[in-house]
Amino acid sequence: MLKPPYPIETPRLLLRPFAPGDLDDLHSFRSLPEVTRYLYWEPHSREETRAVLEEKIGGSELRQEGRALSVAAELRESGALIGDLSLFWRSREHRQGEIGFVFHPGHQGRGLATEAAREILRLGFDGLGLHRIFGRCDARNTASARLMERLGMRREAHLVENELFKGEWGDELIYAMLRREWSERASG
Incomplete structure (x- = not known):
């Protein structure tokens, strides 16, 4: 089980749970x-955004x-919600998780x-103790792809035409990081 110590503060952001007042910014x-x-x-x-926000x-x-952990990224300077992050718990037995992120394009390119x-x-x-x-x-x-590389994740696969995506065959990239790689980066 994971119950984050909200809010999580970074130099420029507050990471926190989503709240009903986030509808306009999320939309x-x-x-x-x-x-x-x-x-x-x-x-x-x-209305679709409202349903997603409730989730x-x-x-x-x-x-x-x-299940997934959903975290809102808020600018500390203005209080504006600019990002939507997820951590999916894919396997307890194999200690696997998946990261997801969606950010407002007006706030991209600044790290x-x-x-x-x-x-x-x-x-x-x-x-959560993931591996x-x-x-x-x-x-x-x-x-x-560049974001995952900046995080230190390595590209493990380039799947060719693996999914029918919005009416056309699409390729998918898979990046990953192991706990020991995370620890090495954190201590170095």
């Missing part, structure tokens, strides 16, 4: 075609395998997603 980026281009869902209507509010703790995602890795390794955390992205999503 401001989940409704954008450029945000959903490489994701499994299309731009959300306000995320219930995901502030990670109690069992097969904020890296700052936040590093804390999600820390929660997975140090808080391996992986991340996946469409091979055309160079921004997500």
